[in-house]
Amino acid sequence: MDDAPNYAAIAHVGVMEPNAISLGMNKIHYTNKGIMANKTFSINIPSTKQVKETDYCGIVSGRNKSKADVFKTFFGKPKTAPMIEDCSINMECKLIKTINFPNHDIFIGKIAATYCDEVVLTEGVVDFEKVQPILFVMNDRSYWSLGKKLAVAWSVGKELDK
């Protein structure tokens, strides 16, 4: 299975800079080995319609069972960063730094390319109302949808600036 595409559901993620992303992955995971070997990975944003497939990827380890057929895979430039056709947003990442935490490897990737389905764009910008991302809450271990747009940033607070 070592050469097959592998997918994992990641709970601990972060944004470092606008084009650098972190994954905090418990060292017990099979996927860590692949990222360390290939120095590439992809980030795939599943929609609420894919909640079962996403959760399945978090339940089953690639060590025991291939997850290559859960999604239809495509590749960009590096042939070691499989991406998911049914995800409206996929990001190809180059590993630039690994931080060794007690129980987790923190993989920091620079986004080399972003693949975006045109159907989720509004006037050329990603519209999260169309993406319908899955949000994860660790406290009660649950998946949530995105709600409503409340306000425009760097704008709604101006009225308090006296």
Place this chain on the structure above:
Amino acid sequence: MDDAPNYAAIAHVGVMEPNAISLGMNKIHYTNKGIMANKTFSINIPSTKQVKETDYCGIVSGRNKSKADVFKTFFGKPKTAPMIEDCSINMECKLIKTINFPNHDIFIGKIAATYCDEVVLTEGVVDFEKVQPILFVMNDRSYWSLGKKLAVAWSVGKELDK
């Protein structure tokens, strides 16, 4: 103003491990200086009711204007990590690592203590339906609410495990 409580709206955050959090803060910000000097900071989760105050903290720099009176402040153990009474969740953090990115300082903090308003708990666990957090989308610079609970994690995908 250097000794006054200061608050900032942070766009780039991340979870490293369950008790370690990252802040990706552009080096131009005044707040970076305070975190570096004090080696402590707090994370405060505003609710959708505080969207104006939160945005205001992202518009105005503490370099030019004190933000000490935007919120009612309280302190835990370290007197250098002001927290917000009106936020249902506040986390006191100890700076454990700084990563130097081209335009951003990445501050990684270990959570030393979490202060949680009992009104947002359901059976002793933080209930995000009660927290009503503000979600931030960078693409179109907007604030969003949390939607509905879709499914239970490590559970809903089991039916695909054949």
